Amino acid sequence: MKFDFQSLLNKITSISKVGDTIAIDLGQSSVKIARIKKAGDVLQLTDWGFIPNGISTNPTGETNPEEVAEVVKSVRSFISSKGIKSKIAATSIMGNFVIVRYVKFPKMSPDELSKSLRFEAEEFIPFDISDVYLSAELIRDIEEEGQPKMEAVLVAAKRDVVDARIGMLREMGLDPMIIDVDGFCANNIYEFCHPDYAGSNVLLLNIGAQMTTLSISEHGTIRVVRDIPFGGNLLSNLVVNAFACDFTQAEAMKKQYGIVPSAELESMSDAETAEQVTMALIQGVDEQLITEMQRSIDYFNTISETGEEVGRVVLTGGGAQLKNLDKYLNRQLDIPVEVFNPLDGIEHPDDAELLENASSFCVAIGLAMRKPGDSSAIRAV
Ligand SMILES: Nc1ncnc2c1ncn2[C@@H]1O[C@H](COP(=O)(O)OP(=O)(O)OP(=O)(O)O)[C@@H](O)[C@H]1O
Numbered sequence: 526m527k528f529d530f531q532s533l534l535n536k537i538t539s540i541s542k543v544g545d546t547i548a549i550d551l552g553q554s555s556v557k558i559a560r561i562k563k564a565g566d567v568l569q570l571t572d573w574g575f576i577p578n579g580i581s582t583n584p585t586g587e588t589n590p591e592e593v594a595e596v597v598k599s600v601r602s603f604i605s606s607k608g609i610k611s612k613i614a615a616t617s618i619m620g621n622f623v624i625v626r627y628v629k630f631p632k633m634s635p636d637e638l639s640k641s642l643r644f645e646a647e648e649f650i651p652f653d654i655s656d657v658y659l660s661a662e663l664i665r666d667i668e669e670e671g672q673p674k675m676e677a678v679l680v681a682a683k684r685d686v687v688d689a690r691i692g693m694l695r696e697m698g699l700d701p702m703i704i705d706v707d708g709f710c711a712n713n714i715y716e717f718c719h720p721d722y723a724g725s726n727v728l729l730l731n732i733g734a735q736m737t738t739l740s741i742s743e744h745g746t747i748r749v750v751r752d753i754p755f756g757g758n759l760l761s762n763l764v765v766n767a768f769a770c771d772f773t774q775a776e777a778m779k780k781q782y783g784i785v786p787s788a789e790l791e792s793m794s795d796a797e798t799a800e801q802v803t804m805a806l807i808q809g810v811d812e813q814l815i816t817e818m819q820r821s822i823d824y825f826n827t828i829s830e831t832g833e834e835v836g837r838v839v840l841t842g843g844g845a846q847l848k849n850l851d852k853y854l855n856r857q858l859d860i861p862v863e864v865f866n867p868l869d870g871i872e873h874p875d876d877a878e879l880l881e882n883a884s885s886f887c888v889a890i891g892l893a894m895r896k897p898g899d900s901s902a903i904r905a906v
C-alpha cells in the first residue's frame with residue numbers, strides 16, 4: 526500500500542526511478558537512511574546511514590529544535606560524504622498524529638471522491654478535518670444494503686506534524702516527495718521478502734524506542750494499523766526502576782539479558798540480576814504490549830472477511846532484537862512468532878554497524894522502495 530499527501534506531489538517527474546529516492550526514517554532513538562537499487566527482481570541496498578541520535582516528539586507533536594538541528598547537520602554531512610546527487614526524499618510518520626481507518630464510501634469517481642473526501646472522512650477522524658492531510662486508497666467495490674459502495678483505507682495525518690517533517694527534509698537540502706506511514710513501509714519490505722504474505726493474515730509489529738506500530742493484513746490487504754505507546758525506552762525505564770540505576774546501564778542490561786527463560790536461570794552465575802531484569806521486561810510486555818495486541822486481534826476478528834485467524838506475528842524494529850521476545854509472545858499468544866530482518870531478502874553490504882542494527886532499518890528500507898508518483902491514493906483537494 527502506498528501513500529503520500531497531495532501538497533508534496535507538485536514536482537513529480539516521470540523520469541524518477543526507485544534508486545533515486547533517499548529514505549529518511551527519523552526515529553526517536555536514531556535516524557536510519559536507505560537507498561535501494563532494483564535490478565530485475567533483486568533489491569540492493571546501495572547506501573545506508575545510521576545516525577545514533579534521533580528526534581523525540583512530544584504528545585502534541587512538537588520536536589526539540591536542538592535535536593532537529595543536530596540531525597539535520599548529520600544527514601547533510603552523510604549525503605555529502607556519500608556524494609549522493611539525487612534530492613528526492615521520502616520520510617514516514619507514525620504515532621498519535623496519523624490515523625489509519627478501513628472505511629466504506631458511497632460509490633463515486635476518483636475525482637468526486639477527491640472533492641468530497643473531507644466531508645466523507647469527517648465521521649472517521651477524531652481531529653478537526655481542516656487540520657489534517659487526507660489520502661484514501663481504494664480497495665474494491667462492494668454492495669451494502671443494496672447500495673454500491675467502495676472499501677478504502679483512509680489515512681489522515683496532522684498537517685503541522687507533516688509540515689514540520691517537510692521542513693526538516695528541506696533543511697537537509699532535500700526535496701520531500703513522499704510522506705508514508707511507518708506501518709505501510711514495514712509491510713512493503715516484508716511482503717517483498719515473503720511471497721506467501723498474501724496467503725494468510727499477518728500481524729506485524731515494528732517495535733521502536735518510543736512507539737510500536739501494529740498492523741494486521743488479511744490476505745495481503747492491511748486492515749488494521751495502530752500505534753501503541755510501547756517501545757524500548759519503556760522497557761529500559763522499567764529496568765531503571767528495578768535497579769535504581771541510570772538509563773544507559775538499564776539499556777545495557779536489557780540488551781544483555783532480554784527475557785531469560787526460567788530453565789536457563791538455574792545455571793547462571795548472575796541468576797538474581799537476570800531474573801530481576803526478566804521480571805521488569807515481562808511486566809512491560811504483558812501490560813503494555815500483549816494487552817494491546819490482544820485488543821487489536823479481537824477487533825480484527827470482528828471485521829475479518831475470511832474469518833481466518835491471525836496466522837503469524839512478525840517482529841521488527843530495534844525492539845525486535847530483545848532476546849527471547851519472540852518465544853515469550855509465542856507462548857502467551859499461541860501464535861507462531863518470527864523476527865524479521867529486512868536485510869535477509871535484499872543484497873546489502875556486510876558492515877558490522879548495519880548488521881547490528883538490521884531490524885531497525887525495516888521502515889527505512891520499505892520507504893526506499895517508493896518512488897514519486899507510484900501511489901494511486903486519492904488525496905483531498
Ligand atoms: N539487542 C537489543 N535488545 C533489546 N532492545 C534493543 C536491542 N537493540 C536495540 N534495541 C532497542 O530498540 C530501540 C530502537 O529501535 P528503533 O531504531 O526501531 O527505534 P526508533 O525508530 O529510533 O524509535 P521510534 O520508532 O519509536 O521513533 C531502542 O529502544 C533499543 O533499546
Ligand SMILES: [Mg+2]
Nearest residue numbers: 552553733888
Ligand atoms: Mg522507528
